[in-house]
Amino acid sequence: MVSPSETTDDDLAAAMADAGAEAETEESKAAGGGEEADAMAAEWEAMLGGGDPAADDMAGGGGGGGGRDSTRVLNQDEIDSLLGFDEAGEDGEQRSGIQAILNSALVSYERLPMLEVVFDRLVRMMTTSLRNFTSDNVEVSLDDILSQRFGDYLNSIPLPAMLTVFKAEEWDNYGLMTVDSSMIYSIVDVLLGGRRGTAAMRVEGRPYTTIERTLVERMIHVVLADLSAAFDPLSPVTFRFDRLETNPRFATISQPSNACIVARLRIDMEDRGGRLEILIPFATLEPVRELLLQMFMGEKFGRDSIWETHLAEEMWFTEVDLEAVLDTQIMPLSRVLDFQVGSKFLLNAKPDSPVELRCGDLPMFIGKMGRRGNNIAIRVDHRRKTTSENTSS
Secondary structure, eight states, X not given: OOOHHHHHHHHHHHHHHHHHXXXXXXXXXXXXXXXXXXXXXXXXXXXXXXXXXXXXXXHHHHHTTSOOOOOOOOOHHHHHHHHTOSGGGGGTOOOOHHHHHHHHHHSOOOOOHHHXXXXXXXXXXXXXXXXXXXXXXXXXXXEEEEEEEHHHHHHHOOSSEEEEEEEETTTTEEEEEEEEHHHHHHHHHHHTTOOTTSOOOOOOSSOOOHHHHHHHHHHHHHHHHHHHHHHTTTOOOOEEEEEEESSGGGGOOSOTTSEEEEEEXXXXXXXXXXXXXXXXXXXXHGXXXXXXXXXXXXXXXXXXXXXXXXXXXXXXXXXXXXXXXXOOOOOOHHHHHTOOTTOOOOOSOOTTSEEEEEETTEEEEXXXXXXXXXXXXXXXXXXXXXXXXXXXX
C-alpha cells in the first residue's frame, strides 16, 4: 500500500509537469502565430510593390521589435527623378519633380497666341526662300516655342556655333539668332556645290573661315527678311543684321535673368541640315504685346467692329427731343404751389435774348428766336460747351 503522503507528492509532480508542457505548447503556438502574421504582412507588402528586401531589413532593424515599419527606401534613380535631376531633362524635354516646380515658379510667362501664327508664317516663307537661295530641296519645320531665361539659353548653346545679333528698328531693341555647326557646314557644302547623298564634312577644332562666315551671313539676311515679312500683317518691323559672333559672351543683348522667347527651327536639305534658333527678349516684344495676345489676326479686345458700324448707322435715324429754354427763374416752392389756372409770371427775356436748346438735361446750342412762316423758329448761333469741355479748355 502507498501512503497518502507519497500519493499526494507524485500527483503534484505530475500535475506540475503537465502544466509546463501546456505552457510550452501555448508559447509555440503564439510564436507560430507571430511568424504567420509576419509572413502575411510581407506578402501584402510585396503585392503593393514595396517588397524590397533591403528596405525590409532596415525597417525591421530600426523597429526594435516594436512592430514592422513599412516605409519604403528610394533608390538613387528614384531620388533623381523626384528632384528633377534625371538626364531626360537635359535633352530639351520638360523637367519633372521639384526642379519643374522651381522652374515654373521662377519662370512663369504669359502665352502669346499670335506669336505662334507669326512663326508659322515664317516657316512657310523660309521654305520657299531657302529653296531659291540654295537651289536645293529644303524643308523647314518648327520644333518648339518656349520661354527661357537669357542666361540659361546662353549656357545651353552647343559650341561651336554662330550667333547673330539683329536689331528691330521700329521697336528699338535686339534679338539673337543661333546657327549650329551642322547647319553651318551644310549650307557651306550646298552653296559651294557639294554632291548630294554625302554628309557635310566637319572640321572641328578651328575657327570659322571668312568664306564660311560670309555664306552663313547671306543665309541670315534671307531669314531676317522673312522674319520681317512674317510680322508685317501684325505690325511692320524691320530686322537689321548687326553683327556675327562665335563667343556667347559677346552676344549678350539682355540681362541673364530676363525672360525670352526661343523658337527652334529644323532645316533639312535631304541628307544635310541643322538647327536654327531665334531668340527674342520679352522687352523687345513689349511694343506689340497687346497684338501678340490676340487669339486671331485683327481681334479687338471687347469690341465688335460689325456691331459698332451698325450702331453708328442706326444712330443717324434716331429721333431726339429738343427743348427751347427762353428763361430760367428760381422761386420759392410756396409760390409754385399757389399757381392756379390763369396765373401769370414775367420772363426776363426779350425778343433778341439768346435761347438755349437742350436735349434732356444736356445743353446743346445757343440761338435767336424768330419766325418762319406760321411757326416759331430758332436760328442756331453756336454750340454750347459742356462742363467737361469747359474744364479741359
